[in-house]
Amino acid sequence: MNIGLTGGIACGKSTVAEMLVRRGALLIDADRIAREVVEPGTPVLAQVIRRFGDDLLLPDGSLHRKKLGERVFGNREALRDLENLLHPPIRALIRERMQTYAAEQPDKLVVVDVPLLYESGQQAMYEQVMVVYVPREVQLQRLMARDGITAEQAEKRLLSQMPIEEKKGLADWVIDNSGTLEATEKQVEAFWNERGLS
Template sequence: MNIGLTGGIACGKSTVSEMLVRRGAMLVDADRIAREVVEPGMPALAQIVERWGAELLLPDGSLHRKKLGEIVFASPDALQELQRITHPPIRAAMRERMAELQRLHPDKLVVVDVPLLYESELQSLFEAVMVVYIPRELQLDRLMQRDGLTREQAEQRLRAQMDIERKKALADIVIDNQGTLEQTEGQVKTFLKERRLL
């Protein structure tokens, strides 16, 4: 079986994916792939530099992610443009890794962690979509604390994604992550037992 794992920024997707992996799931991490496709020498990085300039490069030739974030989260058009550059290679690598894991481990759960799963309309790739949920106010607080952002910067990042309540409504499986780690873990175990994956 495969599932798409998503949620909003700072909702705790990584925590839930770690819990699933500890119980035997195989993980494809779209965020990791997103970093790989903009490494030095990759076509996507060359396109980003061509579009926004060499000042987005650090001295070692790698991408200055924070500077790029400031540009794209301040402008929906710039964010769309970045997604046009990076999404095709990310999706290709994601599909490839998913297929490989399913071929090598047909009896295992394959979890594909995709932050913008619904925004990118990728739900048809998966047998089910799991959303890690916390209410928006808590999401804002956690994001400001985690990344040292002002409220306005955090709001900008949240506005760049589909609203968490909408994701929750679309989900096949919801993991509510506003309680304790033990409570979240309990929901993960219940999901795995129900699907006979534990």
């Protein structure tokens, strides 16, 4: 079985992923794959540099991710171009890893951690989608505390994603992470047991 794991920024997705892995799940991290596809010497990195400029290449041949982010943030056309370059190879690699895990360890739960799962229309790739949820006000407070940013900056980041309430409404399974770690752990345990996972 596989699930897509998503949520909003600062909702605690990594915490829940870790809880699932501790129980024996296999994790595929979309953010890590996104970094892999633009490693030095990859064709995708060459395409990104061709589209966005040579100044994004660091002396060691790696991508200046922060500068690229600044270049596409707030520029809808540039962001769309970047997504068109990155999303197909990222999805292909995710599918490949899912198939490998399913073939080699068919009894294991495969968890694919995808921050923008709904925004990028990937829900059909998974048997079920789990959303890690906290109310928007909690999300805002945690984001400000975690990243040391102002309320205005945090608001901007939240506005770049689908609202968390909307994601919650689309989910097959919701983990409410607004309470204690113990409360979150109980919900993960309930999910695990209900699915008959071992």
